[in-house]
């Protein structure tokens with residue numbers, strides 16, 4: 001579908017990237033004593049519909065969030081690569097043969113290794129990272145870091161990688177070096193999504209198009225404050241269950257089944273897992289075909305119910321917050337977003353009510369003894 005002209009995309013990226021860079025440029029200068037040689041950035045994402053469908057070759061519908069991860073990079077003078085993370089106040093040191101132990105640096109290390117596999121002869125680098133993407137809440141902070149690092153390499157070494165190549169490399173960096181057998185949703189979203197329209201993506205073919213949000217609707221994202229302790233182990237387990245379900249149904253991936261009744265033949269819990277994926281794909285297709293805000297919201301509510309009951313990736317405080325959002329006037333629908341097991345939820349709201357929604361909802365959540373916060377807008 002719309003394959004953007006890469007040179008134009010890079011020119012736009014350069015303009016977008018230049019303006020908000022004083023912080024990361026100055027941090028680089030301060031940390032390493034000279035100006036950076038390349039700057040880049042990439043956004044986090046919020047997924048509106050299509051959860052746990054990407055590793056089943058299915059459909060997703062993310063939108064970019066305003067928060068971005070920014071990277072400044074230059075050639076190092078010593079033998080080690082040094083990565084400074086502003087938000088964490090830490091610097092990691094590593095070499096090709098000695099991977100870092102710090103989790104944030106493993107994403108960077110993975111990207112550098114993938115860049116080398118793609119044919120780039122990399123010297124040791126100095127890298128500075130500054131980010132306002134909320135960490136570990138399901139808004140793709142890791143994909144934003146991976147895509148920003150790969151974009152900085154593209155800019156510094158004129159590699160000519162297109163945005164899809166960058167997304168694919170970023171996904172492999174995460175699978176091979178961070179131990180999460182993720183799909184390609186987050187990296188495609190960080191590399192290609194738009195903050196004003198949703199990106200409808202077929203994760204099998206990578207065909208995609210931008211879909212306008214329903215007229216009069218706007219997006220609200222709240223963090224439940226519940227940390228996603230089971231995210232990696234639970235995630236990999238769900239993925240294995242889906243593979244077992246696909247095999248039992250005799251299909252390459254659950255994407256190839258569109259009748260939820262077929263899931264009933266499977267043993268528990270594979271029947272529920274498969275039913276979630278099959279019904280979730282149908283919800284994305286319906287939303288992407290163009291629906292009004294009420295219908296879109298109802299699809300989000302159904303998605304949450306399916307993630308809670310069939311896929312079992314929600315937790316009680318998140319269910320409470322989502323249910324409270326769903327009752328608030330001006331909310332068309334709400335659901336958990338990202339892998340689940342805690343983290344953030346997303347609501348589709350009436351644009352003219354948006355400013356009034358978070359406060360009463362978060363106050364009631366606080367009265368339940370939980371501490372949430374508004375992340376977007």
Ligand code: GLA
Pocket residue numbers: 050051052053054055182183184185186338339
């Ligand atoms: C995480 C993964 C994605 C996707 C979502 C769930 O964000 O990185 O690939 O599977 O969970 O939809």
